[in-house]
Amino acid sequence: MSSVSITNVRDESQDGRVETWKTPWMAQREKMAANDSASVEDARAMNAASSPKAKKRAESGRRRRLVIAPIGFAAITILLLVVHQGRLVEFIFPAGALVVAALLFRRSPAHYLSFVLWLFFLTPEVRRFADFFNGAFSERSLIMLAPVMAASICGMNLLTHFRVLMQRRAIPLTLIVLATLYGYFIGMVGAGIAAASYMLISWLFPVLIGFHVLITWRHYPEYHRVLLKTFVFGGLVIAAYGVFQYVNPPPWDAFWLQNSGMVSEGVAAPYSMRVSSTMNSSGPFAIAMMVCLLMTLAARNKMAMLAGGLAVPALIGTMSRSVLGGLAIGLIYLFIMLDGRSRLRLAGAIAVIVLLCSPALMVDEITEKATARFSTVTQLNQDDSYQTRTEIYKHFLSEMTTNIAGQGLGMTGLGSKLSGDGSSSGSVDFDSGLMEVPFVLGWPGTLLYAAGVVMLVLRAFVTSFSRKNDRFAVAGTAAAFGILAMMVFLNTLVGGGGVFFFIGVMLPVAGRRYALEMQTRADQQVKAQARAAASAEAPAPSGTAAQQSIALPSPLVP
Structure with missing residues (x-):
């Protein structure tokens, strides 16, 4: 039996609606369709409710x-x-x-x-x-x-993001790369291809790490989570081993110290060896320990406090005055940049760390040697390293004014050992990064290199100042400032120190770019919801097209 639908048109003086009378069979069919639609909506709601859990499980599996x-x-x-x-x-x-x-x-x-x-x-x-x-x-x-x-x-x-080098955000890194390549070409002539290539890698790969962070800024939340854990747990491991090494040097460390000929690292005896922990010497370890200590102040867990408590005695055991100066600069920067509430938390964290490391500082073997070492800061006439650096500044300051082109990469540091004339006077070891850069890169390369570094530092400062609530990025910038301040004593922008520096100056930039992207998406979503709400408020026409045509008044026929 076919369905029957009768349309009744009310008088326009009433409400003007179109009413449709349906047979019982039609009413039952529409009721079943409505139930099916409700089931579909319930299923969609259940999937929407379970999707966060499913995404969380998938993310945990990926990790x-x-x-x-x-x-x-x-x-x-x-x-x-x-x-x-x-x-x-x-x-x-x-x-x-x-x-x-x-x-x-x-x-x-x-x-x-x-x-x-x-x-x-x-x-x-x-x-x-x-x-x-x-x-x-x-x-x-x-x-x-x-x-x-x-x-x-x-x-x-x-290779994959070559065009980014020409963009404004990457200009500082581009200048540093050009300066390094300039020094490489000069060094190939003076020191040889092997020595220049070895030093090129040491100077260039920290810049590549910074470029890696720059182009992967969309992963900033993952950087925040993963790198913070790395600095906390990594700092805990190397600090704990450093304290153990200072108290009781293991045989493999004693074997290395005896055969390496590094007299400045002390002797392999309890309380007589400068702490190098798992790293090659006390200098690189002190820089890594300083960075880990500053980054742990951005974390909010008990493990970070424990890592900080072990980091302080390990850092003192390195007897590195330059790193302690860099740490002081980093802490001052943190206090200046953070807001009032974060400053109170930072002060509380420092107090807890000092309390945790106080038992180690009560050991006479630690405090006596540390006091004797750091007291030379006020007695510069008795400081051999200060006298050496003074002679270096006097000698190479005059040479830099005459040698405008520079000596090139491979004429200093470990690269000079690969040089064909490694025994000549042209191959030297520097105790000052401020002198090594112009000596190697000359005037053209130094101008490019210094311009790039200054631009990176200024941008990191401005960005971290505008986002003080991001303690992770602010701590990274503080570590970068501390590393840069140590350029007076050694070149900290190459090797491992350079990796920490370029990560530190790039984190605020990546964080700000990610925050702006998320804000833009949120604004677009709000606008889309507003448009959807506005369209939903408009009354939908009732009835079919034929029914609507019946309901409308007939046009006047002339």
């Missing part, structure tokens, strides 16, 4: 998969060291580090950078284990190439 490769790499390394296969570690470790870094580079920019930092923290200790179990000290170990090789992978960004 677990990302740590499988680093954990497997660490397990293989430990197994080879336990079975005393140090010679095999020299080949497996750098190759495995390169493979894991390449895998993480494709999957997660933040986990890749965290892995590179862990390599800088632990690779020298792996080298000591390998030499100790081999029974022979290696002057040039392939293991030490692992962090540099892993960090150099981010040079692929120059």
